[in-house]
Amino acid sequence: MAAQVHGFQTEVTKLLKLLANSLYSNKEIFLRELISNASDAVDKLRFLSIQDPLLTKDDPLFHIRVKADEAAGTLTISDNGIGMTLDEANEHLGTIAKSGTEEFFRNLSQDQAKASQLIGQFGVGFYSAFIVADRVTVVSRSAKAAANEAVRWTSDGNGTYESELTTKDTRGTDVILTLKDSEKGFLNEWTLRGIITKYSDHISTPVWLWEKETPADEKKEPTWKWVQVNDAKALWTLPPKDVKDEQYKEFYKHLTHDYDDPLTWAHNRVEGDLEYTSLLYIPKTAPWDLYNREQKNGLKLYVQRVFIMDNAEEFLPNYLRFVKGLVDTADLPLNVSREILQDSAVTRKLRRALTKRALTMIGKLAEDKTKYAEFWSQFGRVLKEGPVEDRTNQEEILKLLRFASTKSGTNAEDVSLTDYVARMPEKQKHIYYITAGSYEAAANSPYLETLKKKGIEVLLLWDRVDEWLMGNVEAFDGKTFISATAKDLDLGELEDKEEEKQKEESEKQHKGLVERLKKALGGKVQDVKVTARLVDSPACVVGAQDQMLTQQMRRMLEAAGQAVPEENYTLEINPDHPLIGRMATETDEAKFTQWANFIFAEAQLADQGTLKDPSSFIKSLNELLLK
Numbered sequence: 001m002a003a004q005v006h007g008f009q010t011e012v013t014k015l016l017k018l019l020a021n022s023l024y025s026n027k028e029i030f031l032r033e034l035i036s037n038a039s040d041a042v043d044k045l046r047f048l049s050i051q052d053p054l055l056t057k058d059d060p061l062f063h064i065r066v067k068a069d070e071a072a073g074t075l076t077i078s079d080n081g082i083g084m085t086l087d088e089a090n091e092h093l094g095t096i097a098k099s100g101t102e103e104f105f106r107n108l109s110q111d112q113a114k115a116s117q118l119i120g121q122f123g124v125g126f127y128s129a130f131i132v133a134d135r136v137t138v139v140s141r142s143a144k145a146a147a148n149e150a151v152r153w154t155s156d157g158n159g160t161y162e163s164e165l166t167t168k169d170t171r172g173t174d175v176i177l178t179l180k181d182s183e184k185g186f187l188n189e190w191t192l193r194g195i196i197t198k199y200s201d202h203i204s205t206p207v208w209l210w211e212k213e214t215p216a217d218e219k220k221e222p223t224w225k226w227v228q229v230n231d232a233k234a235l236w237t238l239p240p241k242d243v244k245d246e247q248y249k250e251f252y253k254h255l256t257h258d259y260d261d262p263l264t265w266a267h268n269r270v271e272g273d274l275e276y277t278s279l280l281y282i283p284k285t286a287p288w289d290l291y292n293r294e295q296k297n298g299l300k301l302y303v304q305r306v307f308i309m310d311n312a313e314e315f316l317p318n319y320l321r322f323v324k325g326l327v328d329t330a331d332l333p334l335n336v337s338r339e340i341l342q343d344s345a346v347t348r349k350l351r352r353a354l355t356k357r358a359l360t361m362i363g364k365l366a367e368d369k370t371k372y373a374e375f376w377s378q379f380g381r382v383l384k385e386g387p388v389e390d391r392t393n394q395e396e397i398l399k400l401l402r403f404a405s406t407k408s409g410t411n412a413e414d415v416s417l418t419d420y421v422a423r424m425p426e427k428q429k430h431i432y433y434i435t436a437g438s439y440e441a442a443a444n445s446p447y448l449e450t451l452k453k454k455g456i457e458v459l460l461l462w463d464r465v466d467e468w469l470m471g472n473v474e475a476f477d478g479k480t481f482i483s484a485t486a487k488d489l490d491l492g493e494l495e496d497k498e499e500e501k502q503k504e505e506s507e508k509q510h511k512g513l514v515e516r517l518k519k520a521l522g523g524k525v526q527d528v529k530v531t532a533r534l535v536d537s538p539a540c541v542v543g544a545q546d547q548m549l550t551q552q553m554r555r556m557l558e559a560a561g562q563a564v565p566e567e568n569y570t571l572e573i574n575p576d577h578p579l580i581g582r583m584a585t586e587t588d589e590a591k592f593t594q595w596a597n598f599i600f601a602e603a604q605l606a607d608q609g610t611l612k613d614p615s616s617f618i619k620s621l622n623e624l625l626l627k
């Protein structure tokens with residue numbers, strides 16, 4: 001069969017173009033990526049051979065080999081792992097299988113520097129070979145295929161690749177890089193040794209390097225032999241006290257293909273009822289597809305050090321989907337399948353334990369304010385899904401949330417609920433918050449006026465998830481959450497007797513005005529009341545529920561096809577405000593109605609940021625201004 005020419009998937013071509021301009025300061029990572037792929041291929045075959053030992057009978061010892069050929073200018077990375085058939089090579093080495101890839105490349109910024117940074121996060125895997133090679137050839141034989149069913153795949157990275165059937169005596173894959181002239185330094189034995197020990201010391205498969213041995217007698221020819229250069233002890237099987245930070249960092253890169261260091265990690269070995277080892281990491285930056293529902297997350301699962309599967313989603317809840325790492329247990333059978341996993345009591349126990357581990361790791365990170373701010377900016381929004389998703393750990397997750405508040409006067413989200421409760425005045429019994437469409441809208445909201453005057457701290461929330469979050473949690477540390485927009489804002493003992501008396505008197509005094517307003521507004525409002533919540537604003541609206549829907553939430557619900565009923569507003573007026581005073585003096589009922597509608601529209605505008613009928617509002621504003 002003659003070699004067939006295929007075009008790369010458009011995204012691969014884009015990726016290859018970008019690679020030429022990025023990662024130039026970090027070229028050596030190509031070797032880590034190729035060794036990681038080789039190690040994955042070995043892991044996959046090791047797993048298959050549990051069911052079918054014949055697959056590895058001829059060649060039972062797994063290995064990865066790295067060989068430099070100075071004369072040919074090639075570097076070959078070989079493994080005796082699972083290998084690929086012709087169809088598999090065409091499928092895997094010409095496309096990127098991640099869901100959402102197309103969108104990722106479409107949205108990639110024109111800014112070269114930014115794009116390069118993102119590409120590292122995206123994980124370039126096999127394609128990183130083209131950073132140093134101007135031709136890459138892959139010769140591979142699947143562990144299930146005969147010698148004459150092997151594949152030869154080759155490409156110079158310029159838009160196309162060729163593939164054909166070939167013959168290979170042994171199973172597994174050789175990746176042969178014809179190095180660019182400028183990259184011949186990677187043929188040097190010491191350079192290679194250095195890179196392998198730096199990046200791949202603690203992967204579980206031995207990596208051998210083809211090394212020259214110069215005899216003492218210089219007249220004799222040098223000899224060559226395979227020398228194992230990595231430690232080949234799976235990192236997580238070592239006692240945590242024997243593992244250096246650098247090793248944890250390198251292992252993370254091997255595991256996740258991330259180019260950056262992790263933000264933190266937790267390594268635990270647990271014996272007893274439930275036996276497992278876990279190594280959990282938090283990345284520094286959120287992956288580009290954190291909100292892509294199709295993206296698979298989850299831990300790598302090992303059973304007694306044998307790799308079983310990637311992306312085992314069963315071990316952590318969705319709100320911890322940014323946690324990377326692995327779990328190795330002796331309590332699941334080696335032949336465990338996804339179906340068994342979903343149904344197993346051991347899985348449930350492990351999930352409970354690992355969720356705790358992950359939350360403890362985040363809690364520890366919170367002790368370092370700077371690092372935690374970094375974490376919060378990347379993953380805070382995802383963590384906010386936690387208190388509702390995971391009622392069992394609600395209190396603990398709430399402790400990990402951070403908010404902006406009226407105390408600081410900035411939009412920095414650095415107040416914890418524990419901080420808030422600790423500085424609550426003795427008379428304060430509740431936790432006050434407000435949700436709005438933006439920080440500014442929250443911070444300047446008229447609903448905060450009295451609270452501010454009384455010096456009560458209010459948490460300011462404006463994330464898309466906030467309304468949903470606050471609508472679904474009741475209390476923290478026994479203190480109820482109360483929205484500043486609540487219908488009958490419960491200030492408890494913060495309301496002093498004197499004020500209450502004043503409010504009652506004011507209500508009596510303005511009874512007539514309130515009745516006139518009710519009549520003027522007709523069915524538009526549910527009720528009209530005199531309020532003590534306002535200081536500088538003439539009026540505000542409150543909904544029938546304790547927490548009013550913001551415009552943003554309304555649109556979201558409507559977009560999701562839900563019927564959102566019109567808000568049934570109560571208008572609250574501040575009789576001390578000059579505008580309300582001015583309105584009260586209006587004797588012409590038609591003009592008074594115009595005033596009433598104007599005040600009501602203004603209050604809705606302050607709350608929702610938009611109006612159903614803005615032109616009528618502007619018209620009546622103009623008329624009133626010209627009077």
Ligand SMILES: Nc1ncnc2c1ncn2[C@@H]1O[C@H](COP(=O)(O)OP(=O)(O)OP(=O)(O)O)[C@@H](O)[C@H]1O
Pocket residue numbers: 037038041079081082083084092093122123124125126127173256257
């Ligand atoms: N040495 C190898 N042996 C067998 N299959 C391989 C080997 N190298 C690559 N492949 C196949 O090619 C696919 C693509 O590899 P690539 O490194 O681009 O992505 P990946 O490893 O799937 O993703 P990531 O690098 O983000 O983990 C692999 O998933 C695997 O199926």
